[in-house]
Amino acid sequence: MSQPVRFALLGTGRIGQVHAASIHRSEDAVLTVAADAVVAGAERTVARYGGRATADPFAAIAADDVDAVVIASPTPTHVDLLSAALDAGKAVLCEKPIDLDITRVDAVRERARAAQQPVVLGFNRRFDPHFAELRRRVRAGEIGRLEHLAITSRDPEPPPAEYVAVSGGIFRDMTIHDFDTARSFVPEIVAVTAVGLRQFSEPIAAAGDFDAAVVTLVGSAGESVTITNSRHSAYGYDQRIEAFGPGGSLEVGNVTPTLVRASTGERSSTGEPYRRFFLERYREAYELELAAFVAAVRGEDTSANPSPGFEDGRAALLLADAADLSAREGRTVPVDLS
Amino acid sequence: MSQPVRFALLGTGRIGQVHAASIHRSEDAVLTVAADAVVAGAERTVARYGGRATADPFAAIAADDVDAVVIASPTPTHVDLLSAALDAGKAVLCEKPIDLDITRVDAVRERARAAQQPVVLGFNRRFDPHFAELRRRVRAGEIGRLEHLAITSRDPEPPPAEYVAVSGGIFRDMTIHDFDTARSFVPEIVAVTAVGLRQFSEPIAAAGDFDAAVVTLVGSAGESVTITNSRHSAYGYDQRIEAFGPGGSLEVGNVTPTLVRASTGERSSTGEPYRRFFLERYREAYELELAAFVAAVRGEDTSANPSPGFEDGRAALLLADAADLSAREGRTVPVDLS
Amino acid sequence: MSQPVRFALLGTGRIGQVHAASIHRSEDAVLTVAADAVVAGAERTVARYGGRATADPFAAIAADDVDAVVIASPTPTHVDLLSAALDAGKAVLCEKPIDLDITRVDAVRERARAAQQPVVLGFNRRFDPHFAELRRRVRAGEIGRLEHLAITSRDPEPPPAEYVAVSGGIFRDMTIHDFDTARSFVPEIVAVTAVGLRQFSEPIAAAGDFDAAVVTLVGSAGESVTITNSRHSAYGYDQRIEAFGPGGSLEVGNVTPTLVRASTGERSSTGEPYRRFFLERYREAYELELAAFVAAVRGEDTSANPSPGFEDGRAALLLADAADLSAREGRTVPVDLS
Amino acid sequence: MSQPVRFALLGTGRIGQVHAASIHRSEDAVLTVAADAVVAGAERTVARYGGRATADPFAAIAADDVDAVVIASPTPTHVDLLSAALDAGKAVLCEKPIDLDITRVDAVRERARAAQQPVVLGFNRRFDPHFAELRRRVRAGEIGRLEHLAITSRDPEPPPAEYVAVSGGIFRDMTIHDFDTARSFVPEIVAVTAVGLRQFSEPIAAAGDFDAAVVTLVGSAGESVTITNSRHSAYGYDQRIEAFGPGGSLEVGNVTPTLVRASTGERSSTGEPYRRFFLERYREAYELELAAFVAAVRGEDTSANPSPGFEDGRAALLLADAADLSAREGRTVPVDLS
Structure with missing residues (x-):
């Protein structure tokens, strides 16, 4: 067997912990260094999963005993860290979004294209076993040529007002995942029609943002995709x-923790509440995402279910920008993702 | 088109009303006379559906303008009315059971066998569209030779104590329907193993009866049938x-009034309560039962889904007797239904 | 009991037969006259259900023994027949659409408003028991204020090319039903955003029409409604x-004929194909639609589930016009339905 | 953190590999030694998961660096190995059954009772998340006092004839799992009524065994439990x-690999085939079983979902013996599990 892939983890917050655990469970990966501006977080992480802690992510990237970098730090730091990793020739798994500003994304585009090592974007939903199996069956031709894709995506509750203010808006912060899901079925989107809605949240409206949205995408072969978003959902992550x-x-419908169903005098065949939010719903997906990244770094063939890359991250942001423009101007916006 | 079948309805209680409405809705049937010892009930029925009222069921049977008789009067009257109808050469649809005493049943057996007109037993469940379609697909060979049949049958709540006292016991009163359902799949039952249970009802226990039961039947080709009964079910008719x-x-699972499903913070994909009891659950079955009887009286070909006859009513009672014996003696009881 | 409502049926084609059967099954309605330009069709209808036949619909409307008129003739005749019925002071149940041209609709609008008798539009889906129960529960506040409504509506297969040519286009011919469904939840629609698609049908594309569409409606309180249409659906009426x-x-999901489910080595828990098309899927709805109309004609209180009226027919056409404009110009179109 | 529990794995066949992987994934367990009469199997196991290999299970049990023993060797060896582990004062996780002969089981009973370390039986289904959640809700009183439990349990296909010959018969080999499941809800069973069936397998019939069975258990509080078994199931593990x-x-119904459902012209809402057999179906359960054992060895509180112990293994065998007697003699057999 080849050597395990040696990881630097940049950012040890909630999502960083998810990746640290995935690295730990993998037989082919090891955590070498964890970096966090709040160094105590990095120290707690390495106490649990091994490796050394640092406050300096650039040192972590540059370390000789690091093959691959996971960027799980705040969004504004992504481009600089990604840039450093590309310069150092390290493999990168970068949480989405690359950045909220397409000009900053485009500034690193050529170097990302030229990279010899995998550059992977953290669109974890691509690795959800349910969605991946649905996509496999679509590609296998089971329903013929894809004509329509309906994506329903609702968060259980809105983020805090302070987060909304810096989120880039619903399309860049939330719908961006759905744009990538859409593109995993229909890569070439040519038109975006979005309707932004203000249905329940005063803070979101006050920030000039939408708390719900309906987006219709059209693909180059005439495929249609609808995305239905809301920032709240009483029954859990939708x-x-x-x-x-x-x-x-x-x-593929929503997922419950177990298959127990109940019938009483008031109701029949009642399921459990759906899995609450993304950490529960996409638990398997995060682990599979890291496993696929490790496989790619080790040079294994991952063509059956390739990881999303830099261009996918860029395309999702372009679609978000187009949706925002469409919603604000009340018109269909053509896009060119090439 | 041929003439409509002219009906005498004997008994205008709850189940009599169901048959009266079915006669009314049929394009091929007409109510000529309704008989009830409480003549006011008969009068209310004919005011709504036409025909004349009488207190004398034998006169109704004998009337020249009566082709077919529906016996919906109390169980102890069944054999005498059936006997009169057989003597008069009229077609008969008799509610189950023929009688609770097999010797009284056997006393009319030969005349029933010799009848030139249809003699049909009111095992309405045979006409339930869901069960009938399942049976059709079993017979079409979709799952191969039938090996096992599991029948679940629970009433929403126990009958009143005074009814329990004269009901003949759970096997003759309640399970008898399930025995007929079993025989509609596996006509030749050769052994009965029953476990009687006292789980919740003191009045039923005080009457020496069981409030729940598990019965295992074995067919002549080695098929097994389980029947699970309870006299109560919080979620409706099971x-x-x-x-x-x-x-x-x-x-085939339980039936809800509509397909509306709800998801909230407490539960997901919740259905409506199941249809409450037999009048709701088997509404279509009663109408189809009468339609099949009318078709048989008119000489149409009903071989695809034949109505249960006298022998089916007798066989169900024999199985009930065997189950009662099995439960009381704790042993498997062989049966011969021929 | 009051007298049954006496009906003139105008048009005895496929949908006319549905109404004739509903009139026959109602205890409160009777067919007096059937009119069809092809008088043989009218004659066959009255041979089965009673009444007299005529080739002249205006004579049928005017007849003294007619209380109510069902307009089930071809669309171009609707306005003239409706107009005559209004003039004659008869109650009317008019199949949708009133007309494909809003100016012709508006020409009778004032007289329809002023009518003393019920003027009902044949949006049968309002009476579907599943959808009606869902609407009842929404109105009862079970999910709080309605924020989003998702309507999926696909025909099993496209109409013939000759029909497409005179259909008025997908929005006026097919989506019009969904517009009415949308308005039964959100009456005041203020904006329409439609995307027209050409996914599979060359004849439809050749006619300048769309074979699929996605429409987003916004209500006056910020509600969103999505309508997803296709002119084909392999698995039946969606x-x-x-x-x-x-x-x-x-x-509410799709409806199967029975609840039988199968499991084999290739698949688990498989349901029957969905009901094929509207006559099967909305069978109960047609009968309930007529019953509600009869109740309204008899002056009963139908406020719990009122029949759609002339204004609803007009509003649906206005939305169709707006959708067509939106799809063709790639922009959101504001509407005023008042 | 305390030290990880050090394991000796006895038997490195199919089920031994499952336990080896669970030990590896646990943060609190480590494989010290693997023993197999075929020492190459043990060597392959330690090459993958660490530790040393041996052909001598007794040496493995006795080793100073072993805290806990997993007995995954052939059934006839269980009692001797268990006995040695008890003598050595080691914690034991023993695959079911303890033995097929109750006298051999009873020979170690007192020592098992007196053990200071956990003695756990490998009834893995107790740890299935679905079944465990159902049991938790039953115990929480959600449906009131348990009256009836229906267990359906079918293998995808019968074992080879040579295995059948030494299996101890369907009740001791297959139903024994269901007896334990029954007892996890109703510990005190007082009567067993079993019907053995020969429905499809000539080799099984030739061995004097049954290929299907229906068992009814009655608990001390009048609860009923039905177990429906078959040695084949076209749609997978039932x-x-x-x-x-x-x-x-x-x-709790059957489990599919993912939630993808398909609808086509032939069928609606079709699920994937169920998980094929126990390694797939109870994958999570095996890992949770080992985790609970580790927790018990480490002295943690496992009272919420205690592992089944020696007495549970003995009780299941007593029920199997009673079922065999009941099926062969056609009578209810009383049992005393105390």
Whole structure:
């Protein structure tokens, strides 16, 4: 067996912990260094999972005993850290978004393209076993040519007002995941029509943002994709996909913790509440995402379910920008993702 | 078109009303006379659906303008009325059971066998569209040779104590329907193993009866049938069938009034309460039962889904007797239904 | 009991037969006259259901023994027949659409408003028991204020090319039903954003029409409604509704003929194909639609589930016009339905 | 943190590999030694998961660096190895059954009772998250006092004839798991009524064994439990539980790999085939079983979901013996599990 991939983890907050655990569980990965501006967080992480702690992410990237970098720090730091990792020739798994500003994204685009090592964007939903199996069956031709894709995506509750203010708006912060899901089925999107809504949140409206949205994408072969978003959902994280073609449909509904169902005098065949939010819903996806990254770094063939890359991160941001423009101007916006 | 079948309805209580409405809705049937010892009930019925009222069921049977008789009067009257109808050469649809005493049943058996007109037993569940379709697919060989049939049958709540006292016991009163359902799949039952239970009802225990039961039947080709009964069910009438063979399984679950499903913070994908009891659950079945009887009286071909006859009513009672014996003696009881 | 409502049926084609059967099954309605330009069709209808036949619909409307008129003739005749019925002071149940041209609709608008008798539009889906129960629960506040309504509506297969040519286009011919469904939840629509698609049908594209569409409506209180249409659907008639609010969601999926489910080595828990098309799917709805109309004609209180009226027919056409404009110009179109 | 529990794994076949992987994934366990009569199997195991290999299980048990023993060797060796582990004062996780002969089981009973270390039986289904959650809700009183438990348990296909010959018969080999599941809800069983069936397998019949069975258990409080077994199932491993009480029911159906559902022209809402057999179906359960054992060895509180112990293994065998007697003699057999 080859050597395990040696990781630097940049950022040890909530999502950083998810990646640290995935590295730990992998037989082919090891945590070498954890970096966090709040060095106590890095220290707690390495106490649990091994490796050394530092406050300096650039030192972590540059270290000789680091093969791969996971960027799980705040969004504004992504481009600089990614840039450093590219310069150092390290493999990178970067949390989304690359940045909220397309000009900053484009500034590193050529270097990302030229990279010899995998540059992977953290669109974890691509690795959800349910969605991945649906996509596999669509690609296998089970329903014929894909005509329509319906993505439903609702968060359980809105983020805090202070986060909303710096989030880049619903399309760049929330819908961006759905844009990537859309592109994992229909890579070439040519038009975006978005309707932004203010249905329940005064703080979000006060920030000039939308708390719900409906987006219609059109692909280069005439495919349609609808994305239905809301910033709240009483029944938990609402994450569903339905694909439709001339041969029929394939769908994935929401996930419950177990399959227990109850019937009483008031109701029949009642399921448990859906998994609450992304850490629960996409638990398996995060681990599979890291495993696929490790496999790519080790040079294994991952063509059956390739990881999303830099261009996917850029395309999702372009779609978010187009959706924002469409919603604000009330018109369909053509896009060119090439 | 031929003339409509002219009906005498004997008994205008709850189940009599169901049959009166079915006669009314049929394009091929007409109510000529309704008989009830409480003549006011008969009068209310004919005011709504037409025909004349009488207190004398034998006169109704004998009337020249009566082709067919529906016996919906109390169980102890069934054999005498059936006997009169057989003597008069009229077609008969008799509510189950024929009688609680097999010797009284056997006393009319030969005349029933010799009848030129249809003699049909009111095992309405045979006409339930869901169960009938499941049976059709089993017979079409979809799962191969039937190996196991699981019948779940629970009433929403126990009958009143005074009814329990004269009911003949759970096997003759309640399970008898399930025995007929079993025989609609596996006509030749050769052994009965029953476990009687006293789980919740003191009045039923005081009457020496069981409030729940588990029965295992074995067919002549080695098929097994389980019947699970209870005299109460918080979530409504529990009526399910599952058939199993070497090719797979077919099943019918409980029925809700509509398909509306709800998801909230406490639960997901919640259905409506199941249909409450037999009048709601088997509404379509009663109408189809009468339609099949009318078709038989008119000489149409009903071989695809034949109505249960006298022998079916007798066989169900024999199985009930055997189950009662099995439960009381703690042993498997062989039966011969021929 | 009061006298049954006496009906003139105008048009005895497929949908006319549905109404004739509903009149026959109602205890409170009777068919007096059937009119069809092809008089043989009218004659066959009255041979089965009673009444007299005529080729002259205006004579039928004017007849003294006619209380109510069902307009089930081709669309171009609707306005003239409706107009005559209004002039004659008869109650009217008019199949949708009133007309494909809003100016012709508006020409009778004032007289329809002033009518003393019920003027009902044949939006049968309002009476579907599943959708009606969902709407009842939304109105009862079960999910709080309605925020989003998702309507999925796909026909099993496209109409013939000759029909497409005179259909008025997908929005006026097909989506018009969904516009009315949307308005039964959100009456005041203020904006329409439509995307028209050409995904599979060359004849439809050749006619300048769309074979699929996605429409987003916005209500005056900020509610959003999505309508997803296709002119084909391999798995049968696709008719679903999902309602979403701060308290959760309510949904109705597709309907199968029975509840039989199968499991084999290749697949688990497989349902029957969905009901094929509107006559099967909305069978109960047509009968309930007529019953509600009869109740209204008899002056009964129908406020719990009122029939859609002339204004609803007009509003649906206005939304269709707006959708067509939106799809063709790639912009959101504001509407005023008042 | 305390030291990890050091394991000796006895038997490195299929089920031994499952336990080796669980030990590896646990943060609190380490594999010290693997023993197998075929020493190459032990060597392959330690090459993957660490530790040393031996052909001598007794040496492995006795080793100073071993805290806990997993007995995953062939059934006839269980009692001797268990006995040695008890003598050595080691914690034991023993695969079921303890033995097929109750006298050999009883020979070690007193020593097992007196053990200071956990003695756990490998009834993995107790740790299935679905079944465990159902049991938790039953115990929480959600449906009131448990009245009926229905266990459906079918293997995908029968074992080889040579295995059948030494299996101890369907009740001791297959139903024994279901007896333990029954007892995890109703510990005190007082009567067993079993019907053995020969439905499809000539080799099994030739061995004097049954290929299907229906068992009814009665608990000391009048609870009923049905177990439906078959040695084949076209649609995969059939593992379901339904619990019924005065307040309603709770149920767990079969598990599919993902939630993808398909609809086509032939069928609607079709799920994937169920998980094939026990390694797939109970994957999580095996890991949780080992984790609970580790927690018990480390002295943590496991009272919320205690592991099954020696007495549970003995009780399941007593029930299997009683079922075999009941099926062969056609009578209910009383049992005393104390």
